[in-house]
Amino acid sequence: MYSWGSIAVMETNRRKLLQLLAGAPLLAALPTPAFATSSTGDQLLIASAADDAQGNHWLIAMNEMGEERLRHPLPDRAHHVAAHPNRPLLAVVARRPGYYIDLVASDTGELVRRIEPQEGRHFYGHAIFTPDGQGLLATEMDVASGQGRVTLRSLDQAGAPSKDMSSGGIGPHELLLAPDQRTLIVANGGILTDGRDKLNIETMQPSLAYIDLESGEITEQRFLAEQDHQLSIRHMDVNALGEVIIALQYQGDLDDDKALVALHRRGQQIKLLRAPDAVNREMTQYCGSARFDNSGRIAAVSAPRGNLITFWDMETDSFLTSMRATDGCGLAATSEDASFIASTGRGNCYALYPLEDYREAMMLPPGLSSLAWDNHMAIKALTS
Amino acid sequence: MNRSKQTGLIPVITGAGAMFLLSGVLHSQIATANDVDWSSYNRETIEQDILPAYARFAEQTEALQSTTAALCSAADAEHLQQAQDAFIAAQNAWQGISAVQFGPVQFLMRNYSIQYWPDRKSIGRRQLQSTLQMPADTQFDQEFFHQASVSIKGFPALEQLLFSEDALDKLNREGVDCRLTAAIATNVNEMAQGIYSDWQSSSEEMLSQESSSDDDEESSSDVPELSVNLMKSLVEPIELIRDTKLLAVLGRGAEATYPHRAESWLSEQSLANIRTNLDAAHALYTGESAGLDQMLRAQGHGEIADQIEADFAQLNKELEPLGDSLVAALETHYDELKTLTASLRKLDESLNSAMQVLGVQLGFNSRDGD
Numbered sequence: 191m192y193s194w195g196s197i198a199v200m201e202t203n204r205r206k207l208l209q210l211l212a213g214a215p216l217l218a219a220l221p222t223p224a225f226a227t228s229s230t231g232d233q234l235l236i237a238s239a240a241d242d243a244q245g246n247h248w249l250i251a252m253n254e255m256g257e258e259r260l261r262h263p264l265p266d267r268a269h270h271v272a273a274h275p276n277r278p279l280l281a282v283v284a285r286r287p288g289y290y291i292d293l294v295a296s297d298t299g300e301l302v303r304r305i306e307p308q309e310g311r312h313f314y315g316h317a318i319f320t321p322d323g324q325g326l327l328a329t330e331m332d333v334a335s336g337q338g339r340v341t342l343r344s345l346d347q348a349g350a351p352s353k354d355m356s357s358g359g360i361g362p363h364e365l366l367l368a369p370d371q372r373t374l375i376v377a378n379g380g381i382l383t384d385g386r387d388k389l390n391i392e393t394m395q396p397s398l399a400y401i402d403l404e405s406g407e408i409t410e411q412r413f414l415a416e417q418d419h420q421l422s423i424r425h426m427d428v429n430a431l432g433e434v435i436i437a438l439q440y441q442g443d444l445d446d447d448k449a450l451v452a453l454h455r456r457g458q459q460i461k462l463l464r465a466p467d468a469v470n471r472e473m474t475q476y477c478g479s480a481r482f483d484n485s486g487r488i489a490a491v492s493a494p495r496g497n498l499i500t501f502w503d504m505e506t507d508s509f510l511t512s513m514r515a516t517d518g519c520g521l522a523a524t525s526e527d528a529s530f531i532a533s534t535g536r537g538n539c540y541a542l543y544p545l546e547d548y549r550e551a552m553m554l555p556p557g558l559s560s561l562a563w564d565n566h567m568a569i570k571a572l573t574s
Numbered sequence: 575m576n577r578s579k580q581t582g583l584i585p586v587i588t589g590a591g592a593m594f595l596l597s598g599v600l601h602s603q604i605a606t607a608n609d610v611d612w613s614s615y616n617r618e619t620i621e622q623d624i625l626p627a628y629a630r631f632a633e634q635t636e637a638l639q640s641t642t643a644a645l646c647s648a649a650d651a652e653h654l655q656q657a658q659d660a661f662i663a664a665q666n667a668w669q670g671i672s673a674v675q676f677g678p679v680q681f682l683m684r685n686y687s688i689q690y691w692p693d694r695k696s697i698g699r700r701q702l703q704s705t706l707q708m709p710a711d712t713q714f715d716q717e718f719f720h721q722a723s724v725s726i727k728g729f730p731a732l733e734q735l736l737f738s739e740d741a742l743d744k745l746n747r748e749g750v751d752c753r754l755t756a757a758i759a760t761n762v763n764e765m766a767q768g769i770y771s772d773w774q775s776s777s778e779e780m781l782s783q784e785s786s787s788d789d790d791e792e793s794s795s796d797v798p799e800l801s802v803n804l805m806k807s808l809v810e811p812i813e814l815i816r817d818t819k820l821l822a823v824l825g826r827g828a829e830a831t832y833p834h835r836a837e838s839w840l841s842e843q844s845l846a847n848i849r850t851n852l853d854a855a856h857a858l859y860t861g862e863s864a865g866l867d868q869m870l871r872a873q874g875h876g877e878i879a880d881q882i883e884a885d886f887a888q889l890n891k892e893l894e895p896l897g898d899s900l901v902a903a904l905e906t907h908y909d910e911l912k913t914l915t916a917s918l919r920k921l922d923e924s925l926n927s928a929m930q931v932l933g934v935q936l937g938f939n940s941r942d943g944d
Contacts, residue, residue, distance in 0.1 A: 241938075243930040269944060285944060315944060424944075439943065443697060444686055445723050471683070476943055495940060516799060517937040535937030536802060562937050565944055 232572050235259060235296055237280050238520050238533055239268035239564035249282040250561065251296055256539070256554045262294045262301065269315035270364070273570035275323045279345075280568065283328065286363075287385060288313035291328060293345065296570075305343060308350060310334055316364045319345075320403075321371045325352070327403075329362035329376065336382050338362035340374060340401065355406035358399035360390070363424040369432050373409065374401040379422045381441065391441050396423040398434065398454055412460045414452075421448055421462075425479050425566075429486030432456055433504055437477035437491045450477050451491050451500065453507055465500055465509045472496040478519035478565055485527040488544065492532065494519040494565075499532055501544040511544050520567035533563035610873070610932060612801045613781070614864035619804050620777050623857055627671035628770040634664040635763035642736075642759040646752040649745040657755075658736050662841060664762070665729050669850040673811040673858070675940065676803045677780070678772035684765045687727040691837055692818055698725035702734055705754060712750055714757030728765075729838075732758050737840040797934050805866070806936050808858040809925045813939065815848055816918040820911060823900060828908040833901040844900030849893050856886045859925075866928060875931050882928060885921035892917055 232253035237260070240250050247267050251260035262282070269285040278297040284290045289312060291305040305326070307313055310333050317328035320342070330339045338357030359378030366375040380396030382389045396419070400410040414421055420442035428434050436452040449462035450473050464470060473493035477500075480491045488510065489502040494517050501510040518540070520533035530542045531552075537559040539552040641660040645653040668688060679685045690698055701723040712718070719727055735741065735755040745752045780800055818837075823844075825831040836844040859882060860867045870879040892914050896903045903911060929936055 243926070243935060245926075443695075443723075444690070445697075445725065478943065494938075495943070516802075535935075535942070537935040537937075556933065560933060560935050562935055 232257075232259065234524075235273070235570045235572055236522065236531065236539075236567060237271045237273065237282075237296070237570070238567040239264065239271060239282055240561035241267065241564070242561055248561070249280065249292065249294055250558065251280065252554075252558060256552045256558065258555070258558060260294070260296055260299050262292065262299060264292065265290060268564060270317065270566045271568040272318050272326075273568045274319050275321060277323060281317050281319065281326060283315055283317045284313055285564075286313065286315045287331070287383070288315055291317055291326070293326075303345075303348070311339070314338070314361070314363055318365055318367060321367060327365060327367075327374065329357060329365050331361070331383070336360060338376075338378055340365060340376060342403075353406065355401060356408070358401065358408045358411050359395065359397045361396075361422075364426055366426065366428045366434075367403075368400065368428060369430050372403050374403050375399070375426070375428060375434060376401060377423045377426050377436070379424045379439075380419070381422055388441070391420065394422070394441065395419055396421065398423055398426075398436070398460060400456070410456060412454060414460060414462075418448065418462065421450075421452075423452070425477070427480045427482045427489065429482045429504070431486060431504075433486070435480045435482060435489035435491065435502065435504075436460070437480040439477060440475035444475070446475070447471060448475070450475065450493070451480075451489075451502060453502075453504070461507060463502060463507060463509065465512070469498070469500065469509070469512055472498055473500065479521045481521040481523055481530065483523045483528050483530060484525055488528050490521050490523075490530045490532070490542070490544070492519045492521055494535065499530075499542060499544075511547065513542055513544060513547070513549055515540055515542075515549075517562075519565045520563050522567045522569035524569070525571065531567065531569065533567050535562045537561050537563065539563070610797075610869055611864060612796075612798050615861070615866070615869065616798065616800050616804065617781055618861050618864040619858065620773075620781065622862060623854075624671070624674060624804075625770075625773060625777065627667075627674075627854065628766070628773055631664070631667040631671055632763070632766040632770040634660070634667040635759070635766040638664040639756075639759045639763040642732075642756040645745065646756045649742060649752060651742065654736070654742055654745070658841070661729075661732060661736050662843060662846075665733075665838060665841065665843060666846065666850050668729065668766075669847045670854045673807045673851065673854060675807065675810075678769045678776065681768075681772065683724055684769060686724045688762060688765055689729045690725040690727070691730055692822070692835065693725060693730065694835070697723065698730045699734065701726045702731050706749060706751060708750055710748060710750060714750070714754055718757070719761050727758065728762050732762070733838060733840050797932075802934060802936060804858070805929065805934055806940075808855055808866070809922070809929065809936055810939060811851060811855060812918055812922045812925065815851055816915050816922070819844065819848055820900075820915050820918070823904070824908070824911055824915070828904075831904050831908075833904055836900045839899075839901050842899035842901070844898075845893065845896050845903060846898040852886065852889055852893070859886075866932075869932065870928055873931065875928070878924065878928050878931060882921070882924045885917065885924050889914070889917050889921060 234254040237251040247264040249262040267285045272281040293302040314329040341351035342353035361379035361381045378397045380394035421438040425437040434454040449464040451463040474495040478494045497516045500512045517535035541550040638660040641657045645657040
């Protein structure tokens with residue numbers, strides 16, 4: 191059962207609405223000071239790391255109107271942003287090899303705490319808050335052994351992590367919490383790195399690991415078939431049924447034409463999902479980010495090098511459609527079914543409605559449209 | 575069971591779409607008017623740089639096709655020399671437009687097929703060796719190239735066939751060598767003709783798409799996608815030249831170089847390629863009336879325009895005494911090559927300053943990823 195029925199074209203005429211709005215003189219005349227609070231209050235907070243044209247790195251947050259709400263300077267390029275489940279708090283994680291995670295108050299812009307890895311460790315670009323909001327889980331590399339780790343830190347206590355578990359492989363990247371709220375899902379990319387150099391492309395063994403958060407034990411681990419071992423498992427999302435959609439990155443020959451998306455259901459093998467040939471080629475062997483929509487039935491997988499966002503149907507385990515977004519990587523689901531927001535390295539943000547084949551550019555002020563949005567986006571509903 | 579996320583992060587908010595629209599209306603009023611004439615820039619750049627460069631590439635590959643065909647009918651030193659000369663001219667023409675990595679050159683992976691490089695794992699060499707073992711009656715037709723590895727469809731494979739020390743012996747032996755050489759040349763020519771004619775037939779459409787204002791494809795910034803792609807073709811290759819064409823070869827010191835990582839090292843054209851790349855970049859930068867140089871000056875950024883011109887001139891000056899072969903220069907001019915990489919960095923910085931003042935976000939490098 192899905193929260194919406196069949197895949198049918200939804201009848202919304204946004205173009206017409208746009209024309210109506212554009213014709214409204216009162217609205218058109220309204221000024222938009224950058225930090226004004228709209229009378230109804232913000233409904234969404236959209237957060238992402240970004241670089242500006244000068245090469246500075248920022249954590250940026252804006253509301254659904256494209257009004258800037260936060261601009262926090264970062265010491266180095268960042269990757270993932272996580273939103274706290276019940277506090278106005280964001281965690282922004284340094285790009286791998288990463289040496290900071292900043293906890294930033296999204297309402298005041300204050301840097302609450304900068305977490306640094308322990309000696310001999312670095313972060314791998316992703317972290318998530320625990321469901322109770324008390325802790326932060328992060329993927330790390332133990333440099334000496336080359337092995338992946340997942341650590342748990344209390345938000346309120348500095349110092350060593352309270353838990354330090356094996357990730358089950360090399361190069362752990364994105365991590366998620368399963369719907370049971372006690373199982374961690376970790377994408378072990380499989381690539382041994384020195385800085386950003388890749389050392390083991392010929393022998394890499396990516397995997398998807400399910401780890402019991404309490405005991406640290408791996409309860410299920412899935413590898414790809416031998417001929418697909420160079421498909422790095424790095425980014426993914428999980429829906430309420432526990433289905434995991436995976437965005438793959440191929441490390442093998444440029445000639446090869448491998449499936450670049452995969453799906454996993456507990457107890458089964460990882461299932462590769464292939465786009466139609468022309469689309470698969472266009473994806474250029476590289477997917478950057480994966481997110482389910484609000485219903486959990488449609489998955490969006492970005493292919494930034496191919497300038498495409500692809501969409502997949504979990505009911506039929508198959509490709510639905512694709513939409514163009516130049517250098518588009520960051521993805522987030524809106525509260526509407528079959529609707530996403532995508533961000534790009536060229537400063538654009540789009541609302542995407544794949545079932546209607548409709549893309550709407552968020553009109554951002556120059557201060558935001560001149561940014562290169564980094565790979566991942568977080569979206570948080572504000573209840574005020 | 576419902577698939578909805580249980581995180582509670584995204585409760586139902588109606589009208590999110592309408593909010594975006596509203597924001598669009600509001601922001602369009604305050605967006606700073608950018609008086610840069612991007613459509614003239616696009617038109618001028620395509621008509622005066624892109625189309626002529628592809629025309630030249632198509633012309634040179636046609637000559638390459640005919641000289642390799644002639645070589646196969648009489649594989650002697652004179653015909654080999656002619657084929658080598660034609661190869662160098664065609665490769666040079668490619669280097670004059672290889673910076674453009676969008677549009678028709680992407681169709682059917684033509685960009686990779688024309689020149690599969692860098693090839694750290696020597697895939698091209700291995701693929702070529704196994705192809706050369708094929709039976710003497712193998713047909714190198716369209717079907718063959720459809721199936722073949724991209725690594726043997728273009729210049730790197732041709733270079734090995736035409737420039738290895740025993741090329742003439744091999745071309746004369748009872749094998750597929752000569753027919754394969756001619757077939758690859760034909761294939762390169764077909765790709766070049768295809769790209770040129772695709773650009774001719776689609777450029778008007780590309781240009782008109784960019785000027786239509788009521789378009790969902792319109793980006794939120796003021797700079798049209800086509801302009802960004804053109805400027806990316808100017809800026810991005812500078813870093814590639816520095817990192818991949820030079821620093822990767824220069825290694826960790828004069829005693830620890832990697833000569834065989836050099837592009838076109840067999841035909842001894844590595845530095846000639848770079849010279850051509852920079853000439854092409856300079857041409858992309860300067861226009862007749864609507865180029866970036868004019869734009870910068872019109873916007874009051876003459877100092878950046880002057881700096882860019884000075885950077886290009888400096889690179890020209892530094893490249894001049896180094897000859898065409900990077901492998902040879904590694905031995906005799908290592909320090910000068912290091913200096914060259916520093917000058918490339920400077921040009922890269924100047925071009926990025928130009929992008930900044932023009933309000934252009936080029937985005938991440940196309941090789942960026944994590």
